Amino acid sequence: MFKKDEKLTDFSEAETIIGESVQVKGHFENNGNVIINGSLDGEIKTKGAILVGEKAKITANVEAEEMIVRGSIQGNLKIFGYLAIGESAKIFGDIECLQISIEKGAEINGQVSINNKNKNISSTKNNEESNVSE
Amino acid sequence: MNIFLYDESTDKYKKKIKKTEEELNRLNLQGKIIYLKNVKNLKETLLEEVNNGAKTIISVGNNLTINNVINVLANISENIPVSLIPIGPNNSIAESMGIFSEKDACFILSSRRIENIMLAKANNKFFIENAFIKNEGSRIYINNSFKISTEKNGNVFFLNISPKKYLRKELVNPKDNLINLYIKTGLKNETHISGENIEIKNEKEDILLDNSIKEKTPTIISISNKSIPFIVGKERFFE
Numbered sequence: 001m002f003k004k005d006e007k008l009t010d011f012s013e014a015e016t017i018i019g020e021s022v023q024v025k026g027h028f029e030n031n032g033n034v035i036i037n038g039s040l041d042g043e044i045k046t047k048g049a050i051l052v053g054e055k056a057k058i059t060a061n062v063e064a065e066e067m068i069v070r071g072s073i074q075g076n077l078k079i080f081g082y083l084a085i086g087e088s089a090k091i092f093g094d095i096e097c098l099q100i101s102i103e104k105g106a107e108i109n110g111q112v113s114i115n116n117k118n119k120n121i122s123s124t125k126n127n128e129e130s131n132v133s134e
Numbered sequence: 135m136n137i138f139l140y141d142e143s144t145d146k147y148k149k150k151i152k153k154t155e156e157e158l159n160r161l162n163l164q165g166k167i168i169y170l171k172n173v174k175n176l177k178e179t180l181l182e183e184v185n186n187g188a189k190t191i192i193s194v195g196n197n198l199t200i201n202n203v204i205n206v207l208a209n210i211s212e213n214i215p216v217s218l219i220p221i222g223p224n225n226s227i228a229e230s231m232g233i234f235s236e237k238d239a240c241f242i243l244s245s246r247r248i249e250n251i252m253l254a255k256a257n258n259k260f261f262i263e264n265a266f267i268k269n270e271g272s273r274i275y276i277n278n279s280f281k282i283s284t285e286k287n288g289n290v291f292f293l294n295i296s297p298k299k300y301l302r303k304e305l306v307n308p309k310d311n312l313i314n315l316y317i318k319t320g321l322k323n324e325t326h327i328s329g330e331n332i333e334i335k336n337e338k339e340d341i342l343l344d345n346s347i348k349e350k351t352p353t354i355i356s357i358s359n360k361s362i363p364f365i366v367g368k369e370r371f372f373e
Binding site (some may be wrong): 016018021024038079 | 279305326
């Protein structure tokens, strides 16, 4: 789905995996990489990267170093590095990140702020389907 | 002196015991044999042996045997090395230590490679390898900050040492002060989360420690501050 030259985190050794049938509620804080295929309600923070699978449902504000989103998120995203949004992603909330890629078909409802080194680009999308593709 | 603690369950395996004793003699690893079926108070017995200069405690039997032994040793201040000779079924702890047969166990005892393993605790009981409960009706709270529940029925494990067949072995380290929650609700549906303390509540099911001892819930599981020097297989490293 994403271009091969994009530097995505290797999740094969993720420290935390939340399976499809599992629900997490509360304040979830971690130091490593996290894979979410189930549901999470509350808040999530990690010093590593997060992979949100297609079937995942997150109702939480998210803070991470990097993130790949293929599922649904209701909450604000604060990503200190690279954010990759896949075609099946649905995001309802504001996004702050350093770098971003958005696939055709992804839905973003909220404000997107990309603070890339010397640049400071800010754009607003409201209730529209993204047509940005790599 | 080596102190061999023979579990009652080993009575059924006389041939294996005889061969093991021959192997131990050949390796010059003789010692005192204590038959646990004749022991009324294991703590008093072990304390006496420790005071008499026991060099190694060898648990001969299965998971239940070693679990009973470590629950006594955890409350004794001396750090006597512990070894295992697995006899019969329910010996996953020996496998986790890199000991796969009674013959292996004799050579491993002889080579005496020691790893200090932190014991896990479920309420006031110690365990070495894992605790288990069915997830139906279970409510799990991690680090007092979030709650885990599951939609499908399956099994919940709390791992201190990685079992032989666990695919994510590298995540389970008995020296990192973390207990690892592993939930399996289907072939490809797995959850792995670690935490410093995990509370579990289940009105119907008890939690099973080291596949041997039952403990009622609510249970708080954490890594204790007690460690035991275990004699382990040459290829078994805990990092």
